[in-house]
Amino acid sequence: MTKSIYDQLNASGTVAKQRTVDTFSGDQIDFTQWSTSGDFGFNLANYGSSEFYNGGGVILKWYNANPVAGREGVLAYDNKRQFSPTNFVWIMNCKWTGTRTSGVSRFGIKRYSDGTFNGGGVAGATLGSDNAKISAYTTNETGGQISVVASTIDVDNVYHNYKGARSGSAYTLLIDGVTSVTETNGYLPVNASQPFLYCYNNDTTHHSLNCNYLEVYNT
């Protein structure tokens, strides 16, 4: 008998909570699902391209040959916030490309679909100029209360599997299923959230963020 996906994901009798999955494959980003904000171009990477080696998925990068410092781009759900700030899991396969001075990329879940990080909760990860190590990145709803907690892994330019999870008071970032980082400053979101991918230019050199898998669900 054919098994349902539902039966494989849920115990019998469970009323499943909200979930979203995107494999970022196809001709273009599904803009019925995703909203964009900011200045970055959003393109699907071409497998085999030297720029996106052995990768694919969605890429956030400046759209021409002349990046402008201080600009940013966000891919999110247009403030359709269906995910709990306290009981959630997000899973993303991401690759950051660039040098740390060129900019920063963050991803996970957040309150607002624009570039706001100074106010409005965030529970994610950060790669780039925030820290030399891959780090957990969280904020609470109050402006300026930002927590960056470093892992033991240097920021690099290869794909990693990232898993952010919160059940109650603790937020933990798991990298490649092994390295764990727990948020320790108590700066955590309190309001409903949506998935996001984000890039910010520190200078006029290129950096980018690839993602070839995204899943978020309430627990």
Place this chain on the structure above:
Amino acid sequence: MAYKQHFIEWFSGKQLSSIWNKRTIAGSGTFDMEDGIDKGLKVKFTSGRGCIDFGAKRPFSKTGSRFIAVASMNSTSSQYWLLGMKYGETSYSPDGYYFNYMDSGSTFTFASYGSSSTSTATATSVSTSPAGTFHAWDGEVTSSNMLFTVDGTLEATRTANMPQNNMHPFFFTQYDSVSGNGNIRYMECYNT
């Protein structure tokens, strides 16, 4: 074994995926992704009726298919609400097999309609009452019967009025004395 048709929808993101047909049959309705935890898509008709479906594309078998959905009806009575598989396009009692609530009564029913006549579907009551809460709705048709399960409990088995045509999924609401109002956050359909 060759893989058969299988469809899954999470009802998340900015708006409803364009693979769905947003069908306003009469009156005025909306099909909006709701900004709220676990809310999925809201289908609301302040007058008339409508649904989401696959248009006239019917990939699911009349003798071997299953649907699973997590959905709510957002009032306790006085509206119409249907969820499942159908052949037809505009009726509030379409040919197919589905859960429904028809204006009044203490519980939902599991209905099926396999005739080409204009008679209404026949139904078997299930124990679940409309109370604005989400449930896991599970319907299956085989060559000999139909099984109706709610939240993991088999509620009804029917053999009368088996579907006579292949089908597509749908989620329907209709205004009566209150708005037709329901949310859905998951749907999966496949041929068995």
